[in-house]
Amino acid sequence: MSTPAPAVPAPGADTEGVQAAATAVARGTRLPGWFVILWRNRKCRIGILMLAAFVLVAVFAPLIAPYDPRDDAFPTSLGPTADHWLGTTAQGEDVFSQLVVGARTSLVVGLAAGVLSTLIGLVVGLTAGFVGGWVDEVLSFLINLGLVVPALPLMVTLAAYAPVRGLWLIIIVISVTGWAYGARIKRSQIITLRTRDYITAARFAGDRTARIIAREIVPNMTSLIVVGFMGAALGAIGGEAGLAFLGLGDPLTVSWGTMLNQASLGGAMLTGQWAWLIAPGLALSLLITSFTLINFGIDALSNPHLRED
């Protein structure tokens, strides 16, 4: 994939400690504790602000974009001008409008595929780790299989067979290929947590398994789940951009990946339209940077060895 592995806490990281600190901090404020802790970290705060800016742009994209991103009534292959800040495409569309609307695609894919693969990973990881026995054997095999099957070729193959090329297909393909890493980490963390005496104590207090998982275990894994989601969202954003760049994305959706694909095919390099070439990549890069900065903070919190860096 085009992005490095995100910073994910090692199995056995002190997620309970993070959670205890977060619960303690949250008292007296209305914000969730983990957010307060992250906000205190400078790198993390910058990342959160950057991400918030992208979210705002995505939400208000139709208001910000000067033109319809699909309107090809303009002169073709223009360089930056006052009317077209980043020039126009080979089809005569406004690049800046495409850039603004493309933020939507990236964030929607990141959010949806992030949530979906986190959910798959959570369900598989929780079940494998908590139930144990042959269920664990089977699920662990699936997890390991998911880890070793090369993701991009699988994505390409799945996308090639799909009868329709919608954005949802991309999201599902990315989730199906990207859940295993999170599942493995959650499984090993739950195996650590389930041996805690407070789990046994909850059984002695008459609580049922579902309640124990939801109320005793999951709260102690929040930081892991958040980091897992961030990593999955990051992977999904990169994956969508890569697929779209290869021409395997949704042809009807404007995204940074399709923009780069068209810039490459439309001869942006030959006509010297550097803005068309640079803008989508830079936007993608800044979005990835915001995630990386936030992950720094989370990782520093949950990994005691890195905490004092």
Add this chain to the structure above:
Amino acid sequence: MAPVAYFVRRFLFFLGTLWAAVTLNFLIPRLQPGDPAEAIVSRLAGQSESIDPAQVQAIRVMLGTPDGNLFDQYVQYLGAVLHGDFGISYTYFPYSVTHMIGQALPWTVILVGVTQIISFVVGTLLGTWAAYRRNSRVDSVITLGSTFLGTLPFFWLALLLVYVFAITLRWFPERGGYGGGSSPGWNWLFISDAFQHSVLPAVALLITGPIGWIIGMRNNMVQSLGEDHTRLAVARGLPRRRVAITYGARIAILPNVTGFAIALGGILGGTVLVETVFNYPGMGRLLLESVSSRDYPLMQAIFLFTTIGVLVANFLADLLYGFLDPRVRKVESV
């Protein structure tokens, strides 16, 4: 004390994943409703005016007899896979799929193999250095630098390289594996030509390649340097370098070794993006071409090849790990 039990377990896992990958490859085209061959043929027919009978034939060969039940098809398919028979490519008719893969494979193996090895060595060394000089200027430069480079989308970086060094400065050729003036073979003209063509893709791979190893190695080593046994080694008066290598890096490298083997296996398929940008005649571009021309037999074979490559590499990594980390071996009482 041979860690037999461990190896047996890893081998069983290897066989299991191999079977699962082969079966997955069988199932993916058949997940569509109705007769998959019909569905594919009609989709092809919808796209182009005339449909080549050879294409229909190739699809039939790939999917087996349509009237046979799924199990018969599966048995037939397993037999074909065991014989290395992946059918005929219909874009490159009459060449067999195996032939096409044989053509593309060396390009990818050499380009990506070499850059992967360099990335691993450089990345591991830089990560070790950063951890050894933790919190120093060297550490900040290495860590922040690799984090920054890691946020750049890989294919975009490759595009910029083409734009700057091939199109604007004209230092290197822009696309392809070799120029029109040379033909593949053991002659100087071809080799120097191929080398020139490989510089930009290699640079693209080398800029982002070491990042994962750097971060992984640094974090693992910071952790292993914080362990009690490392502190005791310091207390024992071992030279700092010795502590860093035998007690820090020796343990920190273990996960990276596994990762490296998998990355080597991933060579076959992980280069779709770079080969597309540089139009490089390797496996990745072949996969993408097969997808865009709907050459299903070729596509299936490449996916299977890639997966098997990764699985074999993963198995070898497991074996290596068994020798490198005594902890995974059977506990034997003294």
Add this chain to the structure above:
Amino acid sequence: MALLEVDHLSVTYTPRDQPANRAVHDVSFHISEGEFVGLLGESGCGKSTLGNAVLRLLSPPARITGGRVTFDGVDLTTADEEKLRELRWVDLSTVFQSSMNSLNPVIRVHAQFADTFAAHKVPGDVTERATELLELVALDRRVLRAYPHELSGGMKQRVALALALALRPKLVLLDEPTTGLDVVVQRGILTRLAELRRELGFAVLFISHDLGTVLEMADRVMVMYGGEIVEDRRAADMLREPRHPYSRGLLGSYADPRLPDVRVSYIPGRPPDLSRPHTGCLFAARCPHVEDACRTTHPDLLPDRHGLVRCLVAQSDRLPVVTLGSADAATTLGSHFPATGTLDRPADAAEAAPVLTVTGVSKRYTTRRGLRTSSVEAVRDVSFALRPGVVTALVGQSGSGKSTLARIVTAVERPTSGEVRFTGDDGTDVRVDRLRGAALRDYRRHVQMVFQDPFSALNPTRTVAYALSRPLANFAGLRGAAARERAAQLLESVGLAPAGQFLDKLPHQLSGGQRQRVVTARALAPDPRVLIADEPISMLDVSIRAEILELLGDLVRDRRLAMLYITHDLLSARLLADEVLVLNQGVLVERGPTREVIGAARDEYTRLLLDSIPNPFAKAAAG
């Protein structure tokens, strides 16, 4: 000149998000050649930090903020790395607390010896020298070929000790070298250490929380409290007359369980928070002899009767006189602190009908390792009964099968053979070994558990009120305000009053002792008939152990609970239990009324356990 001199040493932790913590404050002491000095203190008192500072092994966020450490004339605090490296291990070696992690897991034991010799250019054959060293600690030479994970905890710690002696150092710093090991194994290692020291003549700084062990081994003892040394005295003098109230309190928590009347005292309260400024004596809040001046004037460590003490009352000679060295020492000491003694039980208790009967229970574990299967019999043919108002102690070392029995009795596991029966108040009779589903949950209403580790037994993200509300909701149907009110009653019944202060606290805001009380309150919530207490005091500081024992004893008496008290510690069994079952390798080897079993042990294993209890008073009485 002394071998090691520590002058006004201070160490401060400055974590990023928390206030700075003065872990070690203005500590001065010295150790002469060949001297065995004990450094004693409870968890968090700064003793390990002090040890690491002496070795210059502190890592951020801890750092030395003042003072000096001089070893053999060399200032360690300013020495450059190469100078330090030459001195390390040749003159100054150490054994860490966690034997589990102090050897490199991926290289063989032989290589770790070879590394050490190579680093200091020791000539000669590594194998030969290492073999000799292993013989010193009674290990076979085959250990050299092993990887650390192939050795047991005790073996690893012996290897660590052999390594520490490899270059015949002048001083060995031992930081809790046997904590976490089995009592019998501990005893073996300590005995060997004492012999080696006599043979080789090295000096020792022995850091431990275990006063009994320290007093038995050391020439001189330093007691640390709140980052300061509060008393420094020859061990024999300390035993005769400890001069700091804290030392007295600690000594009061020891006794010989074989005596006819055993009393053990405890120190109420908790250690000071070192991230806050303090005026006056740090121990004032817990001290039975506290005076007004103690709260305003910080005492200095001053000479006092052949030793040093940091106590205004002692320095002005107003401390009550306590002469120890006699068999009833603990009784005398305990008179100033709250104490608990052997409990009186209603005479009819032993005749009451049993609530829980275990008959002929065996448990076999089958493990599959690769292609081979092997099976271990953890428990063999064990029978006993628990009666209301009676505490039955199940005593044995780790691996003896006592935890397996606890899991069988609480229906967490099923026995391979035999039966467990529970008889309710209403005469219901339940086969515990066949329970499942709703019946199992119903059984747990009657049989509850107090866990060993109070830090693991409470969910770090849940308040005390939540922890208590669960059994109340599930077993008593209480919710909302009613549950909260009942939870408050439960807290007060375990001595956490006023309950309002505790209900909304998170576990990390409570001390170990307070947590263990919450755990006990939770176990009492369903109003059970049987309480299983699995080593409930072994993770607590010595000074508060007796306090929890007293609580458990009171609960059994007041609520007529049947209790199974699982422990490796015969002293606590003597204090709490009416009858004792001694378990060795899954078999009951001895049983009977507590006083008979402990006072006149017949079985060899029971006597071995008894001998493994550190007993400073025996030394005092003998010397």
